[in-house]
């Protein structure tokens with residue numbers, strides 16, 4: 001964790017160069033489901049002040065991320081490690097006076113970062129489990145057996161084959177398949 | 184009103200929180216709610232939303248379409264699953280373009296999202312379908328001596344526009360359900376604050392501080408237990424309480440119970456039947472008085 005904080009803090013301190021601005025970024029965002037209202041943000045700060053993660057993190061600030069995106073600092077937003085700290089508690093979404101759907105905007109940032117290949121390990125593990133079992137976690141055989149003695153009905157079977165079929169053509173999924181093939 | 188539901192377990196409960204499933208099934212059977220098992224299942228999609236919204240939409244829609252084939256409404260125990268399935272149900276019902284796009288994926292496995300089923304979380308079912316009065320009637324051993332605190336968690340409440348249940352700023356349902364058992368539900372600071380669980384995989388330091396803050400607030404009002412209704416919140420507090428105590432030099436000893444465990448006790452079930460043995464934080468302070476074996480000890 002310390003590593004994440006330090007790196008991001010340094011990132012933030014680097015002076016911004018004119019070449020970093022991508023004036024089209026905000027319009028691209030506006031077209032993506034969840035981020036339609038990003039331009040409505042008037043920087044009131046409600047999201048950051050009510051964000052439980054911001055309370056304990058030195059670097060995670062939803063308002064700042066939205067401001068940076070409005071300014072067109074695309075790479076800074078998408079490469080920010082702190083992006084992945086959001087707990088998706090939706091407090092910001094409910095309280096934003098401008099109906100920005102802040103948590104959805106953060107999700108859009110993360111999706112774009114993931115498309116560039118920036119995906120934290122937990123998500124890779126869950127994806128692997130999904131295409132192997134249908135469940136997001138590898139449920140140990142022991143647990144499944146224990147259900148009988150606990151008086152629980154058998155676990156519904158996941159159907160990885162149908163999952164692979166329905167997800168074909170989804171960028172993220174094709175990427176996981178590639179990892180699988182590389183293994 | 185039909186009291187027959189397709190039960191959607193999700194991934195976290197069978198993976199790590201059997202006590203929640205065991206106690207929920209017990210109380211639901213006592214309340215006359217009939218559960219039908221899903222013939223086939225896949226992850227609700229929520230864990231993949233951060234990396235691929237489209238993956239989440241397709242996975243959720245696939246589950247909804249499978250439930251539609253059964254012609255039954257969905258009951259989930261996990262608020263994460265409930266929130267996701269509800270949200271996707273609403274989005275796809277309202278947005279024809281998205282629905283067609285997602286259906287083009289589902290068609291490959293002969294499924295179609297039509298929008299004919301509803302999704303409810305356990306809490307919503309208890310309040311709306313079973314009703315507080317019926318729950319009160321089911322209580323044979325009122326827990327009048329207990330003072331507890333509640334933790335709703337986020338996904339049962341927010342975002343309001345998709346969930347549309349209870350008041351996210353001042354939720355009442357869980358409190359009412361707790362008081363129906365005869366126990367007192369205490370107010371405390373920051374009741375609707377997030378447990379931090381979703382951030383554990385990225386930074387457990389930040390997440391544990393959130394959980395610590397919550398436990399401090401619960402301790403301040405001398406709650407004898409914290410009552411949860413979410414597998415992730417439960418893991419966050421129950422599994423991590425000892426670790427938080429060690430890391431931050433705190434002392435809690437606050438048992439973390441699933442609401443169905445509390446109700447089950449009030450219905451006259453034993454701690455053993457309600458899988459209290461699976462809890463990490465020793466619940467003996469609570470269970471002593473209900474455990475016949477304990478009482479018979481010299």
Ligand code: SF4
Pocket residue numbers: 040041042043044045046047048063066095096097098099100102
């Ligand atoms: S609460 Fe809404 S308007 Fe205020 S800073 Fe955050 S996103 Fe912008």
Ligand code: SF4
Pocket residue numbers: 047050051052053054062085086087088089090091092093102103106
């Ligand atoms: S959803 Fe994320 S950004 Fe918004 S308040 Fe919660 S943790 Fe903060």
